[in-house]
Amino acid sequence: MLDRPLDCSFEQPRAVPPVSGLGLYAQSSRYFGIGWRYRYLFCVVAVCILAIGSAVVLSLKTSFMAAATVVVTAPVSDPLQPPSQTSRTLEDDELPTQAALIASRDVAALVLKELPPVPPKKAHDWRHALCSHGFKFGCNTGTETTSNSAGEIDRQIDGLLASVTVEPLPNSRVISVSVKADNGERAAALANSFVTNYQKLALTQQRIDLQREAEWLDSRTAELRQRWLEAERGASAYNVKHGLVNTSGGSPLVEHQISDMAASLGEAQTRYAAAQAQVSALKSAMQTGDPQTMLSLGQQPLVTAAATELMQAETSRAQKAGSFGPKHPDVLALDQQIALARTNLSVAIRRALMSINGELVAAKANVDQLNADLDRLQVQAGKQSGPQAEYRTLDQESQSARSVYEAFLDRAKQLTDRVALLQPPVMFVSHAAVPASATFPNRQKLMIGVFVVALVGGVSAIVLRAAFSSGFVDIDEVRGFCGLPLLGIFPRLRGERKLSPSSLVREHPFALTSEAARELGAQLTLASNYRSGETRIVAITSALPEDGKMTLAAWLASSAIEAGETTLVIDADFGRNAGNPKNRHGNTKGFSDVLEGEVAARNVIVRNDSWGGDFMTAGTPRGYMFDRTEISQIQDLFRDLSRSYQLIVVVAPPLGVVAGGLTLAAIADQTIFVCRWGRTSREVVSACVERLRLYGARLAGFVVTGTEPKSFNLLCGAHLTRKESRLIAQRRQA
Known part of the structure; x- marks a missing residue:
């Protein structure tokens, strides 16, 4: 019994890859299980974040935002400018430039002058209180800085500009001016004031620029006028000095005189030639005596009239003479009349010749005089050519x-x-x-965000807790750890079951805990190739104290008693009862006293009513160093007890505290290693398992305690309903 090797290696079978749908469900269940395991951490973190976030959101200062919309105006066409200079398109950098000018410090300073900030309420500190009660040492003796100092104004401007947003709208000439303030009225007033003050500042600057240009033009115009007057006076003085007597057109008087004289000479020559032509015509008419020729002298009306009268008289005589003959009295009268007309014509021609000769002489004299004057003026003009050129230069300037x-x-x-x-x-x-309402904060959205952050924070806390946890956080991590199988999963006990955990299997035979205990016993039985009549010694150990070894031993013993086996539970954890006063005074004997030979084993075995089996206490506290003699005594004790019991469960001390449990585990037929869920670290478990193997302990596998109730489904199947439990109880009683 004590010397046979372990017949089963307890190696886990290779897992079959799950179906994709089942694998996803298993992964989801696993993560949900981890989250449920740390639900209190999740709740604490989420509630803290929610409380802090809610406090921050509720403490946020409300602000209002008002927006004014402006458009960049097109330049007005100047009617005084040429059309080519009046057309100007909006440049690409016009909108950003105007936006930057609206949000400039100069505009902000004008806005603050128009709408000064509301002064904060002065806090009454302890100095002010002492000073008001007559304690002079509490009064401030230093000079207070006035609110209109340069530094204070700069800070106010910076604060105002920080609350202003001037943004050009894309693909348009529109600019949006948004201002944030403590109340809606001030926000709207500030937004409108920024635009109006920028308009005033821009108009003032334009007027200043025009005034500066006008002043420069006035000074320059005065200089140019003085220059023009000096040039005029210089040209006039030069004209007078050299006797050029230039006209208003800039040309000299001599040239005008020569031009007039040439025109007059031409007219005189024309008159002289006409007079000569008339004289020649009259002389020719006198020589021929033909009155028909004299009619062409239209310039001499008397000659023309006399010639006309003569022609009429000759025409009448010719008609009379043809009709009545040359001797007719009328013909004779007409002859006298013709003679008289010839006489008058001769007199008129003589008078005309005398008149034309006078005109001819006067025209000849005028022509000669004009030629002489023209020659004189040409000589004078030749003398004035040099000064005249200089005068023209001065006149052009x-x-x-x-x-x-x-x-x-x-x-x-x-x-x-x-x-x-x-x-x-x-x-x-x-x-x-x-x-109409505050722009910031939007408490509804912020509270939703805080709620989301709280959820994310809770999940992150769980993820960090699981990632940095030294213990097992998932059942799958225990499976196959260090090459050992997972034999059972036992949850935490709640409610009335905490009053008597060891009696749970006996009082509630159909509970999941009872089923898990029975399954654990069956696994141990099958693993040891148990034959009827043999005794099994099972050691239960752990890494740390209070991992549930004694409770597990009680459940295992109860399930064995229920199966008809005689069972003894030995408490070998001396340190667990070291604080009991009865043990210190030796009033309660147990396993340690049996090893010392102070009492027989039969005398310290008592009946435990909780699970209905025999129990041997730890006895007087002692050290855990077992020598060879004590190991032989323990082996002899187990041989003696095996004659009376079919199952002996030894509760060994925790291996992470003392090394005495290694000896008991090496002596036992099977060793169960108990892990407290979420408490025992992987490193400690690995070290303890390695030490057990070094001592030659026959490790059966792991048992996990303190898990969630739903972890039963991983090993024990679905929960039994109340009807199923009642039906099974009735059948067993029958």
């Missing part, structure tokens, strides 16, 4: 100075007229309205 002066004078007039065309660079599209 005077005209150039005058044209420049007139151009500057026109520009000055245009600037004066352009003042009426000034307009601000931006215009209101819509004024800022008072917001």
Whole structure:
């Protein structure tokens, strides 16, 4: 019994890869199980984050935001400028430039002057209280800094600009001016004030620029006027000095005189030639005596009238003579009349010749005089060519100075007229309205965010706790750990079951805990190839104290008693009862006293009513160093007890505290290693298992205690319903 090797290696069978759907469900169940295991940590972290976040959200200062919309105005066409200069498109950098100018410090300073910030309430500190009660040492003796100091104004401007957002809207000429303030009225007033003050500042700057340009033009125009007048005076003085007597057109008087004299000479020569032609015509007419020729002398009316009268008289005589003959009295009368007409014609021709000869002589004298004067003027003009060229240069300089002066004078007039065309660079599209509700904080959304952060924080705490936990956080981690199988999973006991945990299997035979205990006993029986009549010695040990070894021993003993086996539980954990006063005075004898030979084993075995089996206490506390003699005594004791009991359960001390449990585990037929869920670290378990193997202990596997109730499903199947439990109880009683 004590010397046979372990017949089963307890190696886990190779796991069959699960179906994808079942694998996903298993993974989800695993993660949910981990979360449920640390639900208190999740709740604590989530509630703390929720409380802190709610406090922060509720303590946030409310603010209101108002927005004004402006548009960048197009430049007004100047009617005084040429059409090519009046057309100008909006540049790409115009909107950002205007936005930056609206949010400038100069505009902010004007806004603060118009809408000064509300002064904060002065806090009454202990110094002020002492000073008000007559304690002079509490009064501030230093000079207080006035609120209108440069540093305070700069801080106010910085704070105001931090609450202003000026943003050009894409693909448009519109700019949005948003201001955040403590109340809606002030936010709207600040937004509108930024725009209006920028308009005033821009118009003032435009007027200053025009005024500066106008002043420069005035000074320059005065200089150009003085220059023009000096050039005019210089040209006039040079004209007078050299006797050029130039006309208003700039040409000299001699040239005008020569031109007039040449025109007069031409007219005189024309008159002289006409007079000569008339004289020649009259002389020719007198020589021929033909009155028909004299009719062409239209310039001599008397001659023409006399010639006409003569022709009429000759025509009448010719008609009379043809009709009545030459001797007819009428013909004779007409002959006398013709003679008289010839006489008158001769007299008229003589008078005309005398008149034309006088005109011919006068015209000849005029022509000679004009030729003489023309020669004199040409000589005079030849003498004035050099000074005249110099005068023309001076006159051109005077005209150039005058044209420049007139151009500057026109520009000055245009600037004066352009003042009426000034307009601000931006215009209101819509004024800022008072917001109906606070813009910040949106407590509803923030509370939703805090709730989400609380959930994420709780999950993160669980993930961190599981990632950095030294103990087992998942049942799958225990399976096959150090090459040992998982024999059983036992949950924490709650409610009334905590009053008597050892009697749970006996009082509740159909509970899941009872079923797990029976299954553990069956696994141990099958693993040892148990034959009827043989005694099994099972050692239960753990890494740390209070891992549930005694409770597990009681459940295992109860399940064996229920199966009809005689069972003894030996408490070999001397340190667990070291604080009991009865043990210190030796009033209670047990396993240690049997080893010392002070009492027989039969005398210290008592009946335990909780699970209905025999029990041997630990006895007087002692050290755990077992020598060879004591090991032989323990083996002899187990041989003696095996004659009376079919199952002996030894509760060994924790291996992580003392080494005495290694000896008991090496003597036992089977050793169960108990792990407290979420408490025993992997490193400690690995070290303890390695030491047990070094001592030659026959390790049966792991038993996990203190898990969640739903962990039963991993080994024990589904929960039994009340009807099923009642039916099984009735059948067993029958």
